[in-house]
Amino acid sequence: MSGEKKKWVGSSYKRKEDMRLLTGRGTFMDDILLPNMKHAAILRSPYAHAKILDVDISEALKAPGVIGVVTGEDVKKASKPYPCGVTIPTKYYTCAVDKVRFVGEPVAVVVADNRYLAEDALDLIEVDYDPLEAVVDIEKAIEPDAPVLHENIGSNIYNHRFFKYGTDWDTLCQEADEVVKWKFNFPKYAGSPIETYGVIASYSSFENSYVVYNNYQGPFVNHALTAMALGIPENKMRWIIPTDIGGGFGTKTGIYPYCALMSIVAKKTGVTVKWIEDRREHLLASATCTDRVTYIEAAVRKDGKILGLKDKAMDTTGGYIRPPEPGCAYRSTGNHTGAYDIRNLDREVYIVATNKGLTAPLRGYGCQELYFSTERITDMAAAKLGIDPAEIRFKNFVQPEQMPYTTATGGYYDVGNYPAAFQKCLDIVEYDKMREYQKKARAEGRLVGIGLASVVDPSVTNIAYVAIGKTIEERKNERDKSGSGEAAIVKVDPLGGITVICSTNPQGQGHETVISQIIADEFGVHPDEVVVDSVLDSSDRLYSITTGSFSSRFASSGTTAIVRASRQCIEKAKKIAAHLMKIKVEDVVMEEGKFFAKDKPEKAIKLRHIAGAAHWNQYDLPEGIDAGLFGTSLWTMPTSRPPDGKDRVNSSNTYGFVAEAIVVEVDQETGEITFLKWASVHDAGTILNPQIVRGQVLGSIVQAIGGSMYEEQAYDEHGQCLTASFADYLCPTAMEMPKVDVDHFESPSVLTALGSKGAGEGSSMSVPPAIGNAIADALAPLGVVVDELPLSPSKIWHMIDEAKAKTN
Amino acid sequence: MADKRQVKVKVNGVEYEGYAEPRKLLSDFLRDDLELLGTHVGCEHGICGACTILFNGEPIRSCLMFAVQATGAEIMTVEGIAENGKLHPIQEAFNEHHALQCGFCTPGMLITVYHFLKENPNPTEEEAREAVSGVLCRCTGYTQIVEAVMAAAEKMRIAA
Amino acid sequence: MKPTAFEYFTPSTVQEALQLLESQGDEAKIIAGGQSLVAMMNFRAARPEALIDINNIKDLDYIREEEDELVIGALTRERTLEVSPLVKEKCPILAKAITHIGHLPIRFRGTIGGTLVHADPTAEIPITSVALDAKMKIAGPSGERVLNAGEFFLTYLTSAIEENELLVEVRIPTLPPKTTAWSYVDISRRFGDFAIVAVASVLSLDNDGVCKEARIAMGGVAPTPVRAKEAEALLAGQKITDSIIEEAAIKAAESDDVDPDSDYHATAEYRKAMTKVLTQRGLKEAWTNFEGSK
Structure with missing residues (x-):
C-alpha cells in the first residue's frame, strides 16, 4: 500500500479548516457559552515551598457576586491523588492540601458571576503560610540535607x-581509544499555545455525573485517571473537546488536573463553572518540559566509531510527579542511541522533586533533552579525535541495509536511509563551501560556526514506555501495558455523503483536510464532499487511552485507522453492491466512487445508491449485513508490545529521521547570534500534504529556536518564577525566525497504510543540539564549551569574556 | 463597584449599544457583551497581539483599552474582513499559503495585515515580516505568513 | 488578569483634569495611551481607585515648530510623531527612536506624555529626551512649571510629576541637519522588546567636522536614563575619528552613573560592556550617516 501514487494524498490541498478560522467563526474553548454559566478564578501560591496553616474564606464568601469557594480541604475530601507510574507514594491533588510546593500552585477557587468579581474575591481570601526553604536546583535537591x-x-x-x-562499561572503555565526557544542562521551556487552558464543568447530583468541556489534546489515559482521582466510573464523566484548539504542542496534555478541579468546584457550588486560564497562570503553572542535567560519556575509537554511551540523566518534574511522567525519561528509550549503530549503553535515570512548576510532554517529549547531550558529545568526540562532525556521523549511522533495525534498547526502526538523507542536508547547506567560508571568516577574526544534528524522530508512542519507570521485578506484579490505538468512524449517510469522525483531536495540524484527502482517494470522491467532525466527545466517540494528538500519531496511526475504517465501509458497500447486482462480491470493482461488475463497467452503481439501499430499504440487504453504511477502526500498531524482560521496549512505532545543518555567526562584542544559512531535511515517510508538512516543520523549528535562545521558565534560588509574563517569557516573533530550507527524503514506513510517519516534532528534537553545536563551533577558537541552553546574548558574552580572560 | 456606563460603538458597520463597568476591557466587551467571538484573547498584557482590532482605522490591542473608552468609535474585527460571504484577498492568500494552523492568533494577524497593506500596498518581504512581528504565532514559524502577506499584496494590487 | 474596579472620569480640559486630581487624591491615576498602565492593572500590579482619562483633552494633541524648538502636546501619539514630516525633518532621532517602541499597535495608542511620566529607564522617548535636553511643561494647581529632562526622571518608574500635576507639553530643540550627527542604537532580546541597553547620541559639529557639543544618553544602565558626561566632555572640541570614538565609549561605560542591575535577561557586567559597545557603534553610525563626514 505504502508509497503508491494517489490522486489527493500527496497534494497541497488547501485547508478546509481555514474557512471558519479566517472569518472569526472557529469554536474554541472560550467561545462556548452555556446557560447559567458562572466563572472561576484560582488563588495561587506566592511561595515556592510553605505549609498552609489556615485558609480563611469568610470575607471572600461575602464579596459581591460570589457563589462559592473551594479550598484544598474540599479537594482532599472530594478526590484521591492521581495515580502515576512510579513506585513511590505520590500525593498529587489538583489543589494544594497541606503544603504548597511551587509558585502558582492552586490554593483555592472562587466562583462568581463573572471573572472580574471572582478575581476581586481572591483578594479577600486570607491564607496563613509558614514558608519553608525551597530547592530549585536538580543536583542540590538530591543532596542529603536538601529540604524535602x-x-x-x-x-x-x-x-x-x-x-x-550490551557490553559492560568498564570493558568497553578498555577497548576505546578515547572516552569523552561532559555535563549538560537542558532548560525548562514550554509550548505556550496562544490559547490557554479552558474548562467548563457541570455536575448533576441526580445521575452523579459530570460534563466537562475542555481543550485537552490527549492522551485519553488521563480521562480514565481523572475518573479514578474523582472516584467515579469513567462513563459518568463526559469530556467534550471543541472543534478548535488554539495550539497544543504537548502543553495541553497538562489540562486534565483542572478538569478534576473544576468538576469538584461545579459539584460543590452547584453551578456550571467556566475557567479560562489567564496568561500569568499559564506561565506559572501550566506545564513545561523537564529540565535535565546529563552527565554523559562516549567511548570512541580513533576512527570515530562510537562503541558505547554512558549517561546519568536527572530530570525534575517540579513540585509533583503526575502522569504521563515519568515518561520524560522513558519515552525515548527505544531511540536512545538515535541514528547511530551503538550497541552498548549504560544508563542511570533520576526524576527529582524541586519547587518548580509541573511538567508535561512538550513537542519532542524527552528527545530534545536526550539529543542535546548525545549530539553535543558526538561533536566533542569528533573534535577530540580531529574528525569532521559530518564524518563522525557517517561513521556511525545505522546503514540502510541494516533495516529493519532493532536498537540496543528495543526500538524497531522499520525503514530509513540516514546517510543519504544526511548527505542531502549537507548538499543543501553547501557544507564544504560553508567550511571554506568559515575558514576565511575565522581568518578575519569573525566567529562563524556550523552546527549539525542527525536524529531519529520517534512517533506514535507505545504506551508501554511508561512501564519502564518500574523495575522488571515491580512490573511482574502488574498488568502489561502496550498500545498506540487511534480511532476513526467513516459513515455514509442516506444520500451518499461521507462523514468522518476522527478521534485525533487536532490543534491546528489540518486533520480535517488530510482526512478529506484520504477519503477522496479511498472512495473516489472530491475532498470538498467529505465532512470531518473533529469534536471529541468521550460519550459517543470511539477512543482508547492512547487517543489524541501527541507523539505525531495522526500521520501514522490516525491515517491508518481512517484507511481501515474506509475500507471496511467499502467492503460492506461491495457486499451490498453484489447483492443489488446479483453477482459475486469478488467480482465487484470500485473505481472513482462507482461500483460495477468487473466485466460490465458500463453498468455501474454509485456509492449513493448503495447507501440509499442500506438506509432506505433495510429489509433488502444481504444476509448478515446490518443496516446503514459505515466502517470503524481502533487500530493499534502491531509493533506496540510491552517491555521485555531486559528493559527493552519499542517505545514508539514509526521512526523518522532529521538532519539539521545550521550556520551561525556570533557577534563577539554583544553575544548576539545571526543565522547565516539553515537546511533541515526530514524523512517523514510519505508526505500527505506538502504544504501542511512544511508548516509543521517550520513551526517546530521556531519553537526550538525559542527553547534554545529565548524561552525559559526560570526561577531564582527561592523558587520565585522570573518569567511569568510574555515580557519575560520570550516567544520568538517573526523577526527572530530565519530563512530555513526545508526538504524531504522519503522512505515510506512499511507499517502504516499510507507509508507516512510523524513530521511535526522532528526539528523540536534536532534544533536545540544543532544550535548548540553551531554556537560551540563558532566559539571553538576561543576554547569555549557550550553545555547549556537557552543561549542569551548575555550568557554568550560571558562565555566569551571568561574564555578571553583565561587566555590573557 | 463602579456603576455601568453606556458604551456605543460601531463594529463592522453595525451600531451596538451596551453597558459596561469602567474596568471592563474592550476585548471582553466585544466577546462577552457583543458576542463577537472572533477576537481572541491570548495574554491580556498587550504582547501576543491576538486581540488586535482596528480602532478608528488604527490597529490597537483591545486588551489594553477599556470598553468605556471606545464610545463613539468605529471598530473593525476579524468578522468584518470578508464581505458578502466572500473571502478578502488577504484571507485567500492565508488559505493558499498555509499561513495558519490552529487559527487562534489569526484574527490578530489578519487585522494587522489588513491595516499594513492599506498603508503599504507594495511592501518588501522584510517590511511584511516586521509588520506581523507584533502578533505571536506559536504554530507556523511565520514563514508561510510572510509569504501570504506578499501574495495578498500582489492580489490586491492586481485587483486595484 | 482583570483590573480592579475604579471610578472613571473624562475631563475635556486641563483645568478639569487638575481639579479631578485634587478631588480624587492619591489613589487617582491619569490614563493617556494606557499601554503600560492597563497591562499593569490587568496584572493587578496597579490598582488605582480612580482613572482620569485625558484622551478627550484634544488640546493636548499637537506638534508645532516654535523658533528652534519642536513643541509637542503630551497626548500626541507615538505613531503620529513617528510619521510626522516635521519631526522627521527637525528631530529625526525622535522619529527613529520611536520605531524601536514595541510594535505598531502600541505606538498607535501610546503617547509621548505617557511614556515620559511612566519613566522606564529603558524606554525610547525618555532616553531620547535626555539626549536632547527636552523640557517638560507641567501643569499644577498653582500654575505651570518647566523641568529639564535631566531633572524630570527621579528613579525607576518615577518622574518628578507630583500627584496633583499633569504633564502637558514637551519642548524639544530642533536639530540643524547640516551640523548635527545623531543615532539611536539598542540591544534587546527580541525585536520590539524593551532595550537591555540603549544609547542615543547627538553631536553638534562645525563645518570642519569638529564636535562642538556631544550629548549622549544611555538607558538600561541606571534607574533613570543618564548622560555620558565624561564621554561628552572628551568629544567636545575634537575631530571625530575612530580612536576618539573608542575612547569616548570606554569613558561612557566607566562613568560612575553607569551602575546597572542584573536581571534574568542580562547581567550588570553585560549591560556595562554593552554601554561601551553601543556608544561606540552609535557614535560611528552617527558620524557615518552625517553628511559632513563624507
Whole structure:
C-alpha cells in the first residue's frame, strides 16, 4: 500500500479548516457559552515551598457576586491523588492540601458571576503560610540535607533506575581509544499555545455525573485517571473537546488536573463553572518540559566509531510527579542511541522533586533533552579525535541495509536511509563551501560556526514506555501495558455523503483536510464532499487511552485507522453492491466512487445508491449485513508490545529521521547570534500534504529556536518564577525566525497504510543540539564549551569574556 | 463597584449599544457583551497581539483599552474582513499559503495585515515580516505568513 | 488578569483634569495611551481607585515648530510623531527612536506624555529626551512649571510629576541637519522588546567636522536614563575619528552613573560592556550617516 501514487494524498490541498478560522467563526474553548454559566478564578501560591496553616474564606464568601469557594480541604475530601507510574507514594491533588510546593500552585477557587468579581474575591481570601526553604536546583535537591518536598517519600527522588544494554562499561572503555565526557544542562521551556487552558464543568447530583468541556489534546489515559482521582466510573464523566484548539504542542496534555478541579468546584457550588486560564497562570503553572542535567560519556575509537554511551540523566518534574511522567525519561528509550549503530549503553535515570512548576510532554517529549547531550558529545568526540562532525556521523549511522533495525534498547526502526538523507542536508547547506567560508571568516577574526544534528524522530508512542519507570521485578506484579490505538468512524449517510469522525483531536495540524484527502482517494470522491467532525466527545466517540494528538500519531496511526475504517465501509458497500447486482462480491470493482461488475463497467452503481439501499430499504440487504453504511477502526500498531524482560521496549512505532545543518555567526562584542544559512531535511515517510508538512516543520523549528535562545521558565534560588509574563517569557516573533530550507527524503514506513510517519516534532528534537553545536563551533577558537541552553546574548558574552580572560 | 456606563460603538458597520463597568476591557466587551467571538484573547498584557482590532482605522490591542473608552468609535474585527460571504484577498492568500494552523492568533494577524497593506500596498518581504512581528504565532514559524502577506499584496494590487 | 474596579472620569480640559486630581487624591491615576498602565492593572500590579482619562483633552494633541524648538502636546501619539514630516525633518532621532517602541499597535495608542511620566529607564522617548535636553511643561494647581529632562526622571518608574500635576507639553530643540550627527542604537532580546541597553547620541559639529557639543544618553544602565558626561566632555572640541570614538565609549561605560542591575535577561557586567559597545557603534553610525563626514 505504502508509497503508491494517489490522486489527493500527496497534494497541497488547501485547508478546509481555514474557512471558519479566517472569518472569526472557529469554536474554541472560550467561545462556548452555556446557560447559567458562572466563572472561576484560582488563588495561587506566592511561595515556592510553605505549609498552609489556615485558609480563611469568610470575607471572600461575602464579596459581591460570589457563589462559592473551594479550598484544598474540599479537594482532599472530594478526590484521591492521581495515580502515576512510579513506585513511590505520590500525593498529587489538583489543589494544594497541606503544603504548597511551587509558585502558582492552586490554593483555592472562587466562583462568581463573572471573572472580574471572582478575581476581586481572591483578594479577600486570607491564607496563613509558614514558608519553608525551597530547592530549585536538580543536583542540590538530591543532596542529603536538601529540604524535602514530600515527607511521605522522605527524599526528593521520585524515581531512580539503572539500565545496562550490551557490553559492560568498564570493558568497553578498555577497548576505546578515547572516552569523552561532559555535563549538560537542558532548560525548562514550554509550548505556550496562544490559547490557554479552558474548562467548563457541570455536575448533576441526580445521575452523579459530570460534563466537562475542555481543550485537552490527549492522551485519553488521563480521562480514565481523572475518573479514578474523582472516584467515579469513567462513563459518568463526559469530556467534550471543541472543534478548535488554539495550539497544543504537548502543553495541553497538562489540562486534565483542572478538569478534576473544576468538576469538584461545579459539584460543590452547584453551578456550571467556566475557567479560562489567564496568561500569568499559564506561565506559572501550566506545564513545561523537564529540565535535565546529563552527565554523559562516549567511548570512541580513533576512527570515530562510537562503541558505547554512558549517561546519568536527572530530570525534575517540579513540585509533583503526575502522569504521563515519568515518561520524560522513558519515552525515548527505544531511540536512545538515535541514528547511530551503538550497541552498548549504560544508563542511570533520576526524576527529582524541586519547587518548580509541573511538567508535561512538550513537542519532542524527552528527545530534545536526550539529543542535546548525545549530539553535543558526538561533536566533542569528533573534535577530540580531529574528525569532521559530518564524518563522525557517517561513521556511525545505522546503514540502510541494516533495516529493519532493532536498537540496543528495543526500538524497531522499520525503514530509513540516514546517510543519504544526511548527505542531502549537507548538499543543501553547501557544507564544504560553508567550511571554506568559515575558514576565511575565522581568518578575519569573525566567529562563524556550523552546527549539525542527525536524529531519529520517534512517533506514535507505545504506551508501554511508561512501564519502564518500574523495575522488571515491580512490573511482574502488574498488568502489561502496550498500545498506540487511534480511532476513526467513516459513515455514509442516506444520500451518499461521507462523514468522518476522527478521534485525533487536532490543534491546528489540518486533520480535517488530510482526512478529506484520504477519503477522496479511498472512495473516489472530491475532498470538498467529505465532512470531518473533529469534536471529541468521550460519550459517543470511539477512543482508547492512547487517543489524541501527541507523539505525531495522526500521520501514522490516525491515517491508518481512517484507511481501515474506509475500507471496511467499502467492503460492506461491495457486499451490498453484489447483492443489488446479483453477482459475486469478488467480482465487484470500485473505481472513482462507482461500483460495477468487473466485466460490465458500463453498468455501474454509485456509492449513493448503495447507501440509499442500506438506509432506505433495510429489509433488502444481504444476509448478515446490518443496516446503514459505515466502517470503524481502533487500530493499534502491531509493533506496540510491552517491555521485555531486559528493559527493552519499542517505545514508539514509526521512526523518522532529521538532519539539521545550521550556520551561525556570533557577534563577539554583544553575544548576539545571526543565522547565516539553515537546511533541515526530514524523512517523514510519505508526505500527505506538502504544504501542511512544511508548516509543521517550520513551526517546530521556531519553537526550538525559542527553547534554545529565548524561552525559559526560570526561577531564582527561592523558587520565585522570573518569567511569568510574555515580557519575560520570550516567544520568538517573526523577526527572530530565519530563512530555513526545508526538504524531504522519503522512505515510506512499511507499517502504516499510507507509508507516512510523524513530521511535526522532528526539528523540536534536532534544533536545540544543532544550535548548540553551531554556537560551540563558532566559539571553538576561543576554547569555549557550550553545555547549556537557552543561549542569551548575555550568557554568550560571558562565555566569551571568561574564555578571553583565561587566555590573557 | 463602579456603576455601568453606556458604551456605543460601531463594529463592522453595525451600531451596538451596551453597558459596561469602567474596568471592563474592550476585548471582553466585544466577546462577552457583543458576542463577537472572533477576537481572541491570548495574554491580556498587550504582547501576543491576538486581540488586535482596528480602532478608528488604527490597529490597537483591545486588551489594553477599556470598553468605556471606545464610545463613539468605529471598530473593525476579524468578522468584518470578508464581505458578502466572500473571502478578502488577504484571507485567500492565508488559505493558499498555509499561513495558519490552529487559527487562534489569526484574527490578530489578519487585522494587522489588513491595516499594513492599506498603508503599504507594495511592501518588501522584510517590511511584511516586521509588520506581523507584533502578533505571536506559536504554530507556523511565520514563514508561510510572510509569504501570504506578499501574495495578498500582489492580489490586491492586481485587483486595484 | 482583570483590573480592579475604579471610578472613571473624562475631563475635556486641563483645568478639569487638575481639579479631578485634587478631588480624587492619591489613589487617582491619569490614563493617556494606557499601554503600560492597563497591562499593569490587568496584572493587578496597579490598582488605582480612580482613572482620569485625558484622551478627550484634544488640546493636548499637537506638534508645532516654535523658533528652534519642536513643541509637542503630551497626548500626541507615538505613531503620529513617528510619521510626522516635521519631526522627521527637525528631530529625526525622535522619529527613529520611536520605531524601536514595541510594535505598531502600541505606538498607535501610546503617547509621548505617557511614556515620559511612566519613566522606564529603558524606554525610547525618555532616553531620547535626555539626549536632547527636552523640557517638560507641567501643569499644577498653582500654575505651570518647566523641568529639564535631566531633572524630570527621579528613579525607576518615577518622574518628578507630583500627584496633583499633569504633564502637558514637551519642548524639544530642533536639530540643524547640516551640523548635527545623531543615532539611536539598542540591544534587546527580541525585536520590539524593551532595550537591555540603549544609547542615543547627538553631536553638534562645525563645518570642519569638529564636535562642538556631544550629548549622549544611555538607558538600561541606571534607574533613570543618564548622560555620558565624561564621554561628552572628551568629544567636545575634537575631530571625530575612530580612536576618539573608542575612547569616548570606554569613558561612557566607566562613568560612575553607569551602575546597572542584573536581571534574568542580562547581567550588570553585560549591560556595562554593552554601554561601551553601543556608544561606540552609535557614535560611528552617527558620524557615518552625517553628511559632513563624507
